[in-house]
Amino acid sequence: MEMAKVLIVEGSSDRKKVKKIISEPVEILCTNGTIGVQKMDEIVDEYFDRDVFVLADADDAGDRLRSLFKKEFPEARHLFIDRAYREVAAAPDQHIAAVLLHANIDVHKEFLA
Template sequence: MSLGEIERVIIVEGRSDKKKVEAVINEPVEIICTNGTISISKLDELIEHVYNKDVYILVDADAAGEKLRKQFKREFPEAEHLYIDKMYREVATAPEQHIATVLLRANIDVHTEYLL
């Protein structure tokens, strides 16, 4: 399956977040890294790229993540926002079981071993 056929996109901040999410999901989902803050031109390109797809925002529970989340809420209101528990602060350091639960709540299929 090519990326053009994938109907779901998860936007994360960094590569370590992407690796964590990739390990947990059990369906074809495109995962895009913003690498921190994102310029308006990059955001416009991203919005065009994900047009007509289900988009999920999964960023860290810290100041930088909240700033990015606010930008996405303003510029891309159709996106669904997923939240990790604030006690973990970062997607990359949250336990796989927690990430799986967050994704499952959004009806994203996850590997069952993370649901034990």
């Protein structure tokens, strides 16, 4: 079954973190930090007709990833964590849940505090 929403994160710890919070079927892709032109082309080709969200860390590497997506995949929506947390994996579950909910991604109720 093809999921309508795709969430792109940087690392596997980010994926693990958001996976436990999200309560609807969302495909979660890991870029493992950097992403090459070929991989970006594959993502654009495969997901152009889906709701794509980018949730990157609030650091230089995350900014570079966002910049690349804004240029190559302008339809993607960017979700932002508070810069104080720096990393998605380090942000409190409730904060991540609020960010996801604001983007109309359903989350488990226990993370809404």
